[in-house]
Amino acid sequence: MSLAAALRVEKAGPLALLQDGGRFGVRHLGITQGGPMDWHAAGWANALLGNDPGAAVLEVAIGGLALVAEAELTLSLCGADLSASVNGQQLRPWQRFTLQAGDRLAFGMPRCGIRAYLGACGGWRGVPALGSVACVGREGFGGHKGGGRPLDDGDQLQPEARSQPLHLFSCVPPEYQPDYGQPAELGVIPGGQTAFFDGASLYEAFNAPWQVDTRADRMGIRLTGPELVCHHPGMVSEGLAAGAIQVPPDGQPICLMNDRQTIGGYPRLGTLTPLARARLAQCQTGETVRLQATATERARREYLGAQKAIGSFQGQ
Amino acid sequence: MTPKLQNAGIDAWLVRFSERIDPAVQPWINAFCQDCRAAFGKLLVDLVPSYTTVLVQYDPGQLDDTGARRMIERVIERMAPDGSMGSGRLVEIPVWYDPSVGPELERIAARNDWTPQQVADAHAACEYQVFALGFVPGFAFMGMVSPRLAMPRLATPRQKVPRGSIAIAERQTSAYPQQTPGGWNLVGRTPVVLFDAERIPMTTLEPGDRVRFTPISRDTFIKLGGDTSPVEEVPQ
Numbered sequence: 001m002s003l004a005a006a007l008r009v010e011k012a013g014p015l016a017l018l019q020d021g022g023r024f025g026v027r028h029l030g031i032t033q034g035g036p037m038d039w040h041a042a043g044w045a046n047a048l049l050g051n052d053p054g055a056a057v058l059e060v061a062i063g064g065l066a067l068v069a070e071a072e073l074t075l076s077l078c079g080a081d082l083s084a085s086v087n088g089q090q091l092r093p094w095q096r097f098t099l100q101a102g103d104r105l106a107f108g109m110p111r112c113g114i115r116a117y118l119g120a121c122g123g124w125r126g127v128p129a130l131g132s133v134a135c136v137g138r139e140g141f142g143g144h145k146g147g148g149r150p151l152d153d154g155d156q157l158q159p160e161a162r163s164q165p166l167h168l169f170s171c172v173p174p175e176y177q178p179d180y181g182q183p184a185e186l187g188v189i190p191g192g193q194t195a196f197f198d199g200a201s202l203y204e205a206f207n208a209p210w211q212v213d214t215r216a217d218r219m220g221i222r223l224t225g226p227e228l229v230c231h232h233p234g235m236v237s238e239g240l241a242a243g244a245i246q247v248p249p250d251g252q253p254i255c256l257m258n259d260r261q262t263i264g265g266y267p268r269l270g271t272l273t274p275l276a277r278a279r280l281a282q283c284q285t286g287e288t289v290r291l292q293a294t295a296t297e298r299a300r301r302e303y304l305g306a307q308k309a310i311g312s313f314q315g316q
Numbered sequence: 317m318t319p320k321l322q323n324a325g326i327d328a329w330l331v332r333f334s335e336r337i338d339p340a341v342q343p344w345i346n347a348f349c350q351d352c353r354a355a356f357g358k359l360l361v362d363l364v365p366s367y368t369t370v371l372v373q374y375d376p377g378q379l380d381d382t383g384a385r386r387m388i389e390r391v392i393e394r395m396a397p398d399g400s401m402g403s404g405r406l407v408e409i410p411v412w413y414d415p416s417v418g419p420e421l422e423r424i425a426a427r428n429d430w431t432p433q434q435v436a437d438a439h440a441a442c443e444y445q446v447f448a449l450g451f452v453p454g455f456a457f458m459g460m461v462s463p464r465l466a467m468p469r470l471a472t473p474r475q476k477v478p479r480g481s482i483a484i485a486e487r488q489t490s491a492y493p494q495q496t497p498g499g500w501n502l503v504g505r506t507p508v509v510l511f512d513a514e515r516i517p518m519t520t521l522e523p524g525d526r527v528r529f530t531p532i533s534r535d536t537f538i539k540l541g542g543d544t545s546p547v548e549e550v551p552q
Contacts, residue, residue, distance in 0.1 A: 027362040027373075028349075029511075029519050030449040129513055139453055141513070191323035192330070236337055237448065237457070239364030239371025241324040263366045263450040271325035296381045300326040304377060 005071030006158050007099075007120075012151040013065030013107065018124055018144045019258075021054025023132040027262050033242060034134030034142065035258050037218060037281035038115050039274065041079030041093075043310040044172050045119035048076035048096040053310055055123030056133050058157065060116045063107040067157070069099035074163035075120055078172065080113025080180065080282055094172040098163070113180035113282035122161025136259055169313070176309055184283055186276035187294040187302075188245065192268030193232050197247075201228040205269055206293050210253070212283045218259040220246075221280055223289065227251030230267040237265035243272030245291075255280055273299035275306060317344050319392055321385060327361065327376035329388055334368040337459065342445055343397035345370055346404060346524040351391045365523045366448040367457070404446070404524035409491060411440070411482050411529045412537035413504035418482065419547050420467065420501035428464050436531060438465055439482075439503055444489060446525040454493035454511030456521040461489050472550050473499030478543065480505045482529065493519075504529075507542035 019042065022035030036042035036059055043053040063082040076096045077084060084091040084107050091097060091105070093116060099105060107116065126133025127146030135143035135150065143149050144157055151157075188206075197205070204226040213222035228251045240246075244256045246266040255272055256264070257280075272280065273294060283289060322330040331348065334341045345365050352363060352372060359378050364371040374384050413436030415421050421432035428435070444458040451457075466487045474497060477483070481492040483500030492498060493510035506529075510520045521527065538544065 024361050026518075027364045027371075028449060028523060029453055030451060030455055031453045130518075189323055189325055191325070234336075236367045236369075237450070238330060238332075238366045238369040239324075241328040241330075241371060241373065243325055261450060262364055263448055271323070271328075273326065296323060296326055300376055300380060303326055307377070 005069070005073050005163075006156040007073060007105075008068045008070055009065075009151050009153055009155040009157065010068050010104070011064065011066040012153050012155070013060070013063060015061040016065045016151045017059050017135040018056050018126045018133055018142065019059045019135060020056040020123065020126070020133050022134050022258065023130050023141065026130050027239070030262050031130065031139060031141075032136055032259050032262060034132065034136045036117060037258055038079055038117070038278045040178070040278040040306060040310075041115070042117045043307070044094065044176070045076045045078040045117040046123070047310045047313045048078070048170065048172065049074070049119050049121050051119065051121070051123055053307070055119070055160075056126050058118040058124060060107055060118060062114055063110055065151070066104060066106040069101055069103045069105070071101045072163065073099045073120070073159065075099065075118060077116060077118055079116045081111040082116045083108030083111055084116065094177045096170040110284065114284055115281055120157070120159035121163050122159055125158040125160050138259065172313075178279065178282075180282045184279050184287065184289040185292050186280055186289055187273035187299055188270040188276065188291045189273060189296050189299055190270040190293055192244070192270060193230060193235070194270060196232040196267055197228060197230045197269065201226075201230070201251075204228065205253075206291050209288045209290060212280075212285055212287045212289060213252070214285050216285065218257055220254045220256045220260060221283075223253045223255065225252070228253065228269070232267045235265045235267055237263045240264045241271055243274070243277045245269045245272065257281070274303045275299070319348075321388060323381070324371060326381065328371055328373040329381070329384060331370045331372060331388060331392075332368060333370075337367045337447070339445055339460070341368060342447070342524060344395070347395045347397050348391060349523070351395050352388070355387055355391050366450075404522070404526055406443075406526045406528065407521060409506050409508055409527060409529050410532040410536070410540065411504040411506050412532055412534055412542060413439070414534065416546055417478070417505040417544065418503035419549070420484070421503050423501065424465055424467055424484070424503070427467075435465065435503065438462055439484070439489070440529045440531050444527045446521050446523050446527060448523055449519060449521070452492075452494055452496050454519040454521070456490055456527075458489045458527055460487045463487065467501045469499040470501065470550060473497055474548050474550050476548050477502065478505065478545060478547060480507060480510070480542065481547070482506060502547055505537070505542060507537055507540035
């Protein structure tokens with residue numbers, strides 16, 4: 001069987017991981033979800049190539065990655081502007097592009113957002129574990145070479161399908177490109193132990209500015225700001241949904257993301273909406289965000305609307 | 317049994333069966349999980365049972381929160397606790413109790429004016445329930461250990477807790493499926509492989525199981541494939 005043309009990793013950078021839609025149906029065994037932190041950008045990267053929204057993309061966090069094409073390859077880039085370039089020529093995100101054999105694709109300093117998604121025809125080839133190639137190092141699952149291992153210098157990335165002529169549009173329409181330069185307003189659906197927070201804390205939670213802390217990774221993103229006080233008589237660990245906002249005794253919230261622990265024992269203020277999770281995944285350390293209480297039905301409508309836009313484009 | 321439903325986002329409800337840890341709740345949680353899987357079918361994305369709650373995650377493209385709530389309420393109305401008390405399977409876990417692989421046997425013994433052997437006997441004397449899996453794949457939160465064995469977590473967690481370590485934290489007990497950092501008190505080690513992604517089922521233990529720890533000798537431990545390498549010492 002002849003393999004599709006590959007991309008060689010010249011310089012692996014700090015954090016580039018293969019991610020598909022995530023690992024599901026295994027949370028009761030203590031296994032985390034994985035998947036792209038910014039599902040919205042990852043979905044568009046796939047749509048530009050006619051892939052399923054959950055096909056495997058390369059999540060490039062912060063930059064420092066350099067790749068060389070070994071043959072002609074059609075790829076897509078969505079999400080953060082990480083000063084990407086092809087042979088030194090600037091490459092803007094939210095578009096499809098073609099590399100010729102020997103072309104060098106490099107990622108530099110983050111300009112806007114921090115996570116970029118590199119899509120390939122049919123998705124990138126990975127080693128599935130429990131039905132997903134999502135790379136989770138802590139658990140040793142998934143990735144382009146299995147075992148949850150990240151990219152190494154000299155590795156090869158293989159698209160699942162050969163490049164073929166694609167539909168009309170090679171760019172994500174501007175109205176669907178989020179501007180990560182705008183202040184982030186994150187929708188939160190109140191729930192969990194909301195009622196146990198004191199009044200002043202609830203006011204602060206939804207009115208004060210919050211800073212994205214340095215303690216931020218694929219498990220969770222900590223926010224710093226006013227101290228939130230919760231009077232809960234004694235929490236017992238319970239299942240954590242994606243986007244759950246836990247408040248430990250220091251009063252500083254932690255937004256739980258894709259690689260979160262499956263259960264946790266701190267009081268919860270509520271749950272970030274899916275769009276808020278995608279937006280927070282693009283926030284840099286020190287950036288100011290605000291939390292906005294929102295209703296479940298509205299958040300669901302917005303999520304399905306965003307998915308529909310991605311899906312209808314993919315179908316063209 | 318009238319559990320409460322709490323919002324957990326656009327695609328999940330948290331179903332709360334009790335405010336406190338109560339072994340009598342376990343058969344209800346088991347029954348609920350089973351019935352929920354049947355009722356939701358393909359619309360179910362994940363179920364996360366824990367001590368007193370179950371997180372039900374569904375496909376938000378097919379169900380809105382009201383629809384999902386109605387399905388959950390219907391499951392609750394009809395459910396009955398499954399079988400006799402304790403419900404699930406009884407799983408035996410062989411354990412080599414020894415200070416070389418369970419350094420906190422001595423810490424717990426000293427507090428009770430016991431010998432390490434008495435601590436081991438007390439730990440092996442009870443039947444435990446698996447309340448939840450979490451922390452790392454296959455790590456089972458079990459309880460309740462006797463109050464005399466209850467011990468707070470180590471002030472300084474170990475960087476490396478060896479795979480198979482049997483441990484106690486407060487009134488919970490567990491077995492480490494893989495080497496990982498950890499702060500629980502170690503009392504012994506099992507040769508049993510607790511998690512294997514290539515195996516069906518992947519985990520030796522599942523929520524709802526009952527567990528008994530059976531003391532074995534060093535020889536039997538080695539014969540069953542156990543690893544005798546010593547535990548990293550931590551200042552306490």
